[in-house]
Amino acid sequence: MEFLRPASWQEALAAKAEHPAAVPIAGGTDVMVEINFDHRRPAYLMDLNRVTELQEWEIGADTVRLGASVPYTKIMEHLRTELPGLALASHTVASPQIRNRGGVGGNLGTASPAGDAHPALLAGGGQVEAASVRGTRMIPLDDFYLGVKRNALEPDELIRAVHLRKASGPxxxxxxxxxxxxxxxxxxxxxxxxxxxxxxxxxxxxxxxTPIRARTAEEFLTAALDEAGLWDSRGPVPPSVAGQFADLVAGAANPIDDVRGTASYRRHALGVMARRTLGWTWQEYRDAN
Amino acid sequence: MADQPRTAPARPGTSAAAPGRIPTSLTQGTGSATTKGGIGESTLRPDGILKVTGEFAYSSDLWHEDMLWGYTLRSTVAHARILSIDTGEALATSGVYAVLTYDDLPTEVKNYGLEIRDTPVLAHGKVRHHGEPVALVAADHPETARRAAAKIRVEYEELPVVTDEASATAPDAILVHEGRDDHHSGHVPHPNVVHRQPIVRGDADAAAARADVVVRGDYVFGMQDQAFLGPESGLAVPAEDGGVDLYVATQWLHSDLRQIAPVLGLPESKVRMTLSGVGGAFGGREDLSMQIHGCLLALRTGKPVKIVYNRFESFFGHVHRHPARLRYEHGATRDGKLTHVRCRIVLDGGAYASASPAVVGNAASLSIGPYVVDDVDIEALALYTNNPPCGAMRGFGAVQACFAYEAQMDKVAAELDLDPVEFRQRNAMEQGTIMPTGQPVDSPAPVAELLRRVKAMPLPPEQQWRTTEGADVRALPGGLSNTTHGEGVVRGVGYAVGIKNVGFSEGFDDYSTARVRIEVINGEPVATVHTAMAEVGQGGVTVHAQIARSELGVTQVTIQPADTRVGSAGSTSASRQTYMTGGAVKNTCEAVREKVLDLGRRRFGTYHPAWATAELLLEGGRVVTDGGEALADIADVLGDESVDLELEFRHRPTQAFDLRTGQGNGHVQYSFAAHRAVVEVDTELGLVKVVELACAQDVGKALNPLSVVGQIQGGTTQGLGVAVMEEIVVDPKTAKVRNPSFTDYLIPTILDTPTIPVDVLELADEHAPYGLRGVGEAPTLSSTPAVLAAIRQATGLELNRTPVRPEHLTGA
Known part of the structure; x- marks a missing residue:
């Protein structure tokens, strides 16, 4: 295995173009597990830790440009207001040691359906900034996840950052x-x-x-809130609406039975979480008035 | 012969470069003039800070110049004929020094085992479980060894698997072991039953006729892993005399030695074993892992060979707790007295016997719990299947039974509309109670009192998760995963109590050896204690120093590394080491003391009449009378002489259980603990937060109170683990392990570990050294059923299986 250590982003892109099989590694919290278990033996490993701009973030007018290697700990500490969902998700990532190393770029690169960042990224909305020696393109998160551990990156592309919409609500x-x-x-x-x-x-x-959105549930709830004028009235969400939303979320899932849980439990739990989190966010929206 | 260790062979890796200091060879002192740091004090363990700061040298840290790395190729299927093994490509790999298969074993002894020698050193003709060792590789780099092993081509012809009682004992069932001729094979109902132990006492049928209520239940206990710190590892160094020096993390050096030497074709004197840094064991190191493999490779290559399992391999490298299916029937009269118990306990022993026969004996003899029941009909058995081998784990057969009988006790109490604690107290055993085996309980058995104490502890406040800023999710089910802010959360409280035997039972000649020396160094008397006791985290080395201080009146005690230059200390298991090797240290110290006093009488007897007339003690570095008068300094008594003795210590003999009736005085001592669990359950998501697990335990005498509380809290937490998360999942169709990693085999984190208030009772057992009672296992028993009882109370569900998974609580 060859270990590439680009000193700059340009060097990294050049190296990736030359060795498309190179696996980028930053915190290593995902890649190293795969290597340790011998699930993966890449011919090239590309250490991105010298590319320090990947660990930076910029807060713009409408979006946050979050560097691919910004560790979860920093998201929890500094981006709670702009990215509250992602900050909460970051809290649930593994242990403090892992949160000090791992970042969103790793979750996106691996594209495992179990990555903790994905549901928050999808709900918040945004785009992946993918770069290569050929140039930079923006991939909407909605189009990024293609299959089990497959994403929309080309072989010569690296994730530079994600551009995430700043939260306008809970x-x-x-x-x-x-x-x-x-x-x-x-x-x-x-x-x-x-x-x-x-x-x-x-x-x-x-x-x-893959990580997915529950689009039917979203459309139903968006319409129901609209019809009842609840965005303006900030009145409570009727339990029947919350219940229907929960059912639609559960129905959107396509889970399997595995060693961690059954498909039917997963559906059930998604419904419960959907109802509760809707309750919490809507209450926060009402209280914010 | 390749490089010999340049320094004393007892310490490979003691160079500054390698953090290989063997932690048991520490001199522990208290720096006090009087005999401080004796028994009853909470002296600190020498390995504690090292472990917490990451500086402790585990056996995996061993290092030797020029050493090779061993790797074990394991079966990828659970049950198959081996048609061929082609090692050619592996042997041709650069950096590979040896590849060994069954055909390379040097003697006619090719199997090993704790009680039944049914386990092949390397698979021969057949593999019987997933992950069975098939071949060994030694190479100059661990990665080279692993890659070479991947080039070994093993051709399997898969066989059907037997995975439960129905498949294993069917008339046409494939036999896991053909042609059995072990000492249990004559009395078992089927060749796929390792051992069966019935216990019949009184007349259960007649007693059942008197019962006002009869309660039945079927229970399932999942397969738990010891999940100890420090996966299996060791270093084998070939010696010039043709023997081998083996440094290894294990639980019983001499038991290993007895199994290793014949396979190597060496006399035991040429296999010199030294205990290396052990993280934990919990029974998982009673069976051999890399010991013989490392020695074989070292003797073949003439080079030191180190083998280290990673966590994945560790799940295949040791036995697990027997999963069990238990069927119980309890009867009681309206006034709350048990009439009878019938039970049947089926333990899955997996592919090899390991400790299964002894686990069966425990499960049977302790199957009804710490209660008075005169009429019982009991049967326990262990199966041979193609599942992973199961054997010793903390609680050893008593754990599975306790889970079931305590669930039954709650059910009967509910039928009688009695408080579950009150019902248990009405039936609690006490000193004088006759066990189902006919053996009287001849030391304190404060079962009712332990229940009273644990119930009397104040309950934790309700809804501790409520804060002024909202819900503190860390205190709620789901924790940091943020699944509830209080929605669906219901509290439940449950109780349980258990009984565990201490020491080896059923007629086993259980003994420990201690060598103690006292001499003057730099003007001060110093004691040296040498045993082969495996320190696996139980704190034995701390207690040995305390005993030596108390008995010999010295401050400085050196604990020698545990090795086979001294006699056997028996196993660090069965809650026995403080009793047995602690007892051996005490016993030898007393003999040493008599020699010191004899020396004093000879030297100074004429100067003071008390030398002849008074009861003399060694205290604070001096010889004193029982009246407190100092007669001489120990240093002056000894002068240039030393006293050095090695003696064996035995507990009272026990008897085998009758094979038909189960009658016999099989046990030495019992240990009792009671728990109260307080849980909060998210009833919608099926997630559990254990809020508190209060424990009361009788320890006879707390030699080191801090260590005692640590043992109780650790055992309690291990019991919690198997209540709500810990389970090795085996595919019933393939018998393959599905979750051999800490990603999917979950053990409690600190956020899952509740506060554990501990109430320690000290009622002396007059038969035991200092009156002490083994501590380590009892808290593991009652913790699990207490948590289950609390979850049942919170949810109203029956829950006859452990661990409880979210889908069991939600019905989804």
Whole structure:
């Protein structure tokens, strides 16, 4: 195995162009596990830790440009206001040691359905900034996940950053695991209220081949809130609406039975999380008045 | 012969470069003039800070110049004929020094085992479980060894698997072991039953006729892993005399030695074993792992060979706790007295016997719990299947039974509309109670009192997760995963109590050896204690120093590394080491003391009449009378002489259980603990937060109170683990392990570990050294059923299986 250590982003892109099989590594919290278990023996490993701009973030007018290697700890500490859903999800990532190393770029690069960041990213909305020696392109998160551990990157592309919409309303993240910390998701759910567009977005983790949005549930809820004038009245969401939303979220999932849980439990739990997180976000929206 | 260790062979890796200091060879002192640091004090363990700061040298840190790395090729299927093994390509790999298969074993002894020698050193003709060792590679780099092993081509012809009682004992079932001729094979109902132990006492049928209520239940206990710190590892160094020096993390050096030497074709004197840094054991190191493999490779290559399992391999490298299916029937009269118990306990022993026969004996004899029941009909058995081998784990057969009988006790109490604690107290055993085996309980058995104490502890406040800023999710089910802010959360409280035997039972000649020396160094008397006791985290080395201080009146005690230059200390298991090797240290110290006093009488007897007339003690570095008068300094008594003795210590003999009736005085001592669990359950998501696990335990005498509380809290947490998360999942169709990693085999984190208030009772057992009672296992028993009882109370569900998974609580 060859170990590439580019000193700059340009060098990294050049190296990736020359060795498309190179696996980028930053915190190593995902890649090293695969190597240790011998699930993966890449011919080239590309250490991105010398490319320090990957660890930076910029807060713009409408978006946050989050460097691919910004560790979860920094997201929790500094981006709670702008990215509340992702900050909550970051809290649930493994242990403090892992959160000090791992970042969103790793989750996106691996594109495992169990990555903790995905439901929050999907619910918040944004784009992946993918770069190569050929140039830079923006891939909407909605188009990024293609299959189990497959994403939309070309072989010569690296993830530079994600551009995430700054929260215009409350966001929540919830994850079921069979212990109270340091656990891989049995399933996870993210929700973001977007009062600016009067829409609701969601994200589901570990309950389909890829991270997905529960689009039917989103459309139903967006319409129901609109029809009842609740964005303006800030009145309570009727339980029947919350219940229907929960059912639609559960129905959007396409889970399997595995060693971590059953498909039917995953569906059930997603419904419960959907109802609760809707309750929490909507209450926060009402209280914010 | 390749490089010999240049320094004393007892310490490979003691160079500054390698953090290989063997932690048991520490001189522990208290720096006090009087005899401080004796028994009853909470002296600190020498390995504690090293472990917490990451500086402790585990056996995996061993290093030797020029050493090779061993790797074990394991079966990828659970049950198959081996048609061929082609090692050619592996042997041709650059950097590979040896590739060994069954055909390379040097003697006619090709199997090993704790009680039944049914386990092949390397698979021969057949593999019987997933992950069975098939071939060994030694290479100059661990990665080279691993890659070479991947080039070994093994051709399997898969066989059907037997995975449970129905498949294993069917008339046409494929036999896991053909042609059995072990000492249990004559009395078992089927060749796929390792051992069966019935216990019949009184007349259960007649007693059942008197019962006002009869409660039945079927229970399932999942397969738990010891999940100890420090996966299996060791270093084998070939010696010039043709023997081998083996440094290894294990639980019983001499038991290993007895199994290793014949396979190597060496006399035991040429296999010199030294305990290396052990992280933990919990029974998982009673069976051999890399010991013989490392020695074979070292003797073949003439080079030191180190083998280190990673965590994945460790799940295949040791036995697990027997999963069990238990069927119980309890009867009681309206006034709350048990009439009878019938039970049947089926343990899955997996592919090899390991400790299964003894686990069966425990499960049977302790199957009804710490209660008075005169009429019982009991049967326990262990199966041979193609599942992973199961054997010793903390609680050893008593754990599975306790889970079931305590669930039954709650059910009967509910039928009688009695408080579950009150019902248990009405039936609690006490000193004088006759066990189902006919053996009287001849030391304190404060079962009712332990229950009273644990119930009397104040309950934790309700809804501790409520804060002024909202819900503190860390205190709620789901924890940091943020699944509830209080929605669906219901509290439950449950109780349980258990009984565990201490020491080896059923007629086993259980003994420990201690060598103690006292001499003057720099004007001060110093004691040296040498045993072969495996320090696996239980704190034995701390206690040995305390005993030597108390018995010999010295301050400075050196604990020698545990090795086979001294006699056997028996196993660090069965809650026995403080009793047995602690007892041996005490016993030898007393003999040493008599020699010191004899020396004093000879030297100074004429100067003071008390030398002849008074009861003399060694205290604070001096010889004193029982009246407190100092007669001489120990240093002056000894002068240039030293006293050095090695003696064996035995507990009272026990008897085998009758094979038909189960009658016999099989046990030495019992240990009792009671728990109260307080849980909060998210009833919608099926997630559990254990809020508190209060424990009361009788320890006879707390030699080191801090260590005692640590043992109780650790055992309690291990019991919690198997209540709510820990389970090795085996595919019933293929018998393959599905979750051999800490990613999917979950053990409690600190956020899952509740506060554990501990109430320690000290009622002396007059038969035991200092009156002490083994501590380590009892808290593991009652913790699990207490948590289950609390979850049942919170949810109203029956829950006859452990661990409880979220889908069991939600019905989804």
């Amino acid at each position: 966001q929540q993240f919830s994850k079921v695991g069979t212990r109270n910390a340091m656990v891989i998701a049995v399933c996870a759910f993210g929700i973001a209220l977007h009062p600016d567009t009067r829409t609701v977005r969601t994200g589901i983790g570990s309950a389909a081949p």
